[in-house]
Amino acid sequence: MCKRQFLVLSFFYLSAFAFSQGSVFQYARQIVDTMASESMHGRGYVNDGDKIAANYLKTEFPKIGLKSFQEDYYQKFAFPINTIPFVFSFNCTAFKRELILGKDYIVSSSSCSSELRAPMSKVLLLDSAIFFNPKKLQSFLKKVSVYCFVAVDLKKVSDAEIVTLFTNRKKNFRGLIFLKRTKLTHTCSQKVDGFPSVQLLVPDSINIQKVFKKSYADLHLTNKFIPNYESQNVIGYIPGAVYPDSFIVFSAHYDHLGQMGSKVYFPGANDNASGCAMLLNLAKYYSLPENKPKYSIAFIAFAGEEVGLLGSDYFTKNPLFPLTKIKFVFNMDIMGTGEEGITVVNGSVFKTEFDKLKQINLDNKYIKDVKSRGKAANSDHYHFSEKGVKAFFIYTMGGIKAYHDIYDRPETLPLNEFENLFKLITQFGNYLQE
Ligand SMILES: [Zn+2]
Known part of the structure; x- marks a missing residue:
């Protein structure tokens, strides 16, 4: 590599780094604290928790520069609960x-x-x-x-x-x-x-x-x-500079288990306020003029995941752009720890992309490990890959074990690998843009 190339590359990574230093973590912390707070009632179906959470995302989307396919970022659907x-x-x-x-x-x-x-x-x-x-x-x-x-x-x-x-x-x-x-x-x-x-x-x-x-x-x-609870996916996008009709999709479900009785709620800080925090940080990053993508990028916050992947099921049956125009789906669920690295569901299905993700991590030593596993119907990537769209689902491993209980709280969620994960994902996102 010649020196000039090195300087240009260093500048690129330094500016990406400058973006992430502190501000990524701070914004993530703010999102997790808000979405896992009592005011959102566990983002479920008592006291309209999921509607309050959707409204929060709908308010954040235009602030960070996302456009809407429809008038208000919402894709509504209903289900029994x-x-x-x-x-x-x-x-x-x-x-x-x-x-x-x-x-x-x-x-x-x-x-x-x-x-x-x-x-x-x-x-x-x-x-x-x-x-x-x-x-x-x-x-x-x-x-x-x-x-x-x-x-x-x-x-x-x-x-x-x-x-x-x-x-x-x-x-x-x-x-x-x-x-x-x-x-x-x-x-x-x-x-x-x-x-x-x-x-x-x-x-x-x-x-x-x-x-x-x-x-x-x-x-x-x-x-x-x-019998017919009305919920909504929240969907925004950044148009691509070169291929606006083709899409890369980042997704994270925002719903959780809601409230039980009049006081007890399931905060869902790790599952999946943390994934929403990554989704919004990525949206913010790709909205900057210097990071403008070649391909369009859609950012989807899915509803009804905990009920049975309902939001992604609805979207893949009623897509806002053809599924055949999606280059890749990158779904994030449980982003709050990472002492043991991450697992990539579908890693062994889409080998080329997995090897690239692993290589980026090895070259930069972002997180401890990038593990691969086969297909699994355990988050919103599933309906995409079942319909022939390339899709990964990543989750963090290690650290606190709170899961689907009242202890999945913002104050105990470390977000310790969050910035490193953000760097890994943006670099992989840039690879997908090639
Ligand atoms: Zn989840």
């Missing part, structure tokens, strides 16, 4: 204290209402000794009546399988208590079960066998099923 807006109490005599919603227990997303003023009911314990023995299971199920809860202590059987077991037998009983040893993990549900259910965190100090066989419990809550 079950919500738990009121949780009055859950008591269980196995614990000799008041149980705290979010910390000790959460209501399952598919739960129906649970009667107010019902008396304390007996708890029957369903463990593996019973479940895997057909005779014992039969007699256990005969014992289940309207006067009891069933506490489920099964490690290798999914909660969904147990729900199906009881649904198929049309049992009338007070509800299911799923006992969890390590953590509570919330989800979203589009259906309502015929009985209420909760996840209960049981510390190791409690002997499940001894305690739950002698326990009584009660559960008071109200669900609200919304």
Whole structure:
């Protein structure tokens, strides 16, 4: 390499570096703090949390220079969703204290209402000794009546399988208590079960066998099923200078699990306020005249991801520009840590692009590792690659383990590799522009 080339290149990297120093981190921090705050109610379907989050993005998009395909950046669509807006109490005599919603227990997303003023009911314990023995299971199920809860202590059987077991037998009983040893993990549900259910965190100090066989419990809550909740993808773009009709897509879902009861919400700082923070930082970067792209770049904040990749499903069926005109989709979900580097879903499917991403990282030592894995339906890239569009989904590894619980909070999210990741992605984005 001649010296002049070196100087030109150094200038390019220095200006990119100057852009990222501090300001990228600061803007990311501001976005994560805002989107994971109480005012957004966990960006779900209680108190219109997702609409408040969409409105925030819609306000940021024009400020950082994104254009809109339609009048207001929104692509609206609707879906059914079950919500738990009121949780009055859950008591269980196995614990000799008041149980705290979010910390000790959460209501399952598919739960129906649970009667107010019902008396304390007996708890029957369903463990593996019973479940895997057909005779014992039969007699256990005969014992289940309207006067009891069933506490489920099964490690290798999914909660969904147990729900199906009881649904198929049309049992009338007070509800299911799923006992969890390590953590509570919330989800979203589009259906309502015929009985209420909760996840209960049981510390190791409690002997499940001894305690739950002698326990009584009660559960008071109200669900609200919304058959047609209107949500929206938020979509902006920067027109390409040379090939305006071809697109590179950066995406991140902005929805999360919402609120449960009147006070408890799932902040979703890492999942996926952090991805939105990267999305907006990238939009800001490519809006600068010196970074103007050759190809158009679309920035999509997807809705309804936690419900089942609904926003990207809708977009790929109703695209605002032909899917055949998309060169590449780069989806970002969980960008907040990175001690162990990143994983690239579809890395082994799109080898050339993966090798390039890995090489950029090796040359610059941005993050510890860039790992590859095969295809997986675990974020919004999926509907694109299933329709023949090249797509990556990257997520960070290592650091705090909070996931789909109340502990995924902005104040504990380090964003420690955020600036390095930003450099890696912009450099890969520049490669895609070649
Ligand atoms: Zn996510």
